[in-house]
Amino acid sequence: MTDFLYPFIDADERDAGPLLEDLAASAAAKASDTLSLRAATRASVGASLRRLADDMADRFTAGGRLLTFGNGGSATDAASAAALFRAPPGDDAGPSRPLPARSLVADEAVLTALANDVGFELVFSRQVIAHGRATDIALGVSTSGNSANVVRALAEARSRGMLTVGFAGYDGGEMAGAGLHHCIVVPSSSVHRIQETQAALLYDLWQEVQARVGQAA
């Protein structure tokens, strides 16, 4: 991709200056891409995100808990969302209200036991069976929307009366047609830009939920 800029690409290249300049420009271009995608997605899913926040606030108020899950980078984004809801950072507006939330990828013994014994497709759905109550919220993250274990867990959660939430990229994949209560799609085909935008939307969602549940009693 950068050959046109650097005709001397070979083992004898010595001056790193042009490369560093190109890298910095590339960083700026990627940041611009993600900010544009974030703005466009906020515009298209804003109303959906607020309806989702209404439903989640109702669940939390009724004693429900948030269970999050995903694979790879999405596993860490799901864990980040759970950590944000559970132990929110303080800010100028004062402490936020901690809400019960946990990630289903946190326990390696449970994860490997299930993967080894019943298969990786079931690692989250079996935990939903073990932990899920009808008042709870299941939130799955998948950039493709097709992660089998995430889709399976959301279907299991739905059958148990839980609120089901999917965060997907591309065109929403299987998640979009899985009959979820809420499916938030980031319309991009770049895994990284999708994840960055999902993180921004999960942060928006947390703020919206906080605005609805009020301070702890």
Next chain:
Amino acid sequence: MPGPPTPWRTRGRGLVCTGTEGAQRLGTLGLDLAAAAFALARRFAAGATLWCWSPEWPHHAQHIAVEFVHPVIVGKRALPAEAVEGADVTAVLRSLAVPGDVLAAVAPASDGHVASLLRRASAWGVTTMWVGAGRRPATGAADHVLWLDAPEAAWSGDLVLAYHVLWELTHVCFEHPGLLREEACTDEVCITCSDQARLGEVISLEDAGLATVRTASGAESVETTLVGPVQAGDLLLLHAGTAIGRVDG
């Protein structure tokens, strides 16, 4: 196909960003990411492992590691990176890290434990990166400080963007093999060998006034009379086989 015009121009001692929304959001972070990615690629090319640690946000450390181990873009090489955690990460890394490795810590600037371990890692010959948001760490707290000013960046996706870009830029560097070779050490110019003080960590005590210390170039015996009694774990400033000062660990 040429991309958009470069949103950078030269001013004073280096490049500053202008123009695009992304350049404005990153500020100096764009240049810092470029320098960090280049350093990281050079270390990987020489056989390094990237250690990732985030005491407060372990998901960020794991996310960085998985990017390098299992690239999202098919065909990019898998690189050794690992998220570390536990009650005593200093002991974990003392055991695992070798000179030439890289440690990326993701934490607020207020985390004294991180500041301390980064200093110690430096004594071990490990290149250090401090990634975070909000108030910046003190100058010199790490070899590379990758920082976003808004405190909420740790949650809002901007920090994820920063380390995604670090991964992407590191792989661009692999397209420039001529720049990835580390220069050979010569007596005249090499900092490690030159007339400068270096950091070392005391491993064990020898006879009176002598200790074995771990430095970027391995274990060595040093004279400790000038700094008084030392114990295992102390960080010392070394010069010509002699400890000439102490550094808070």
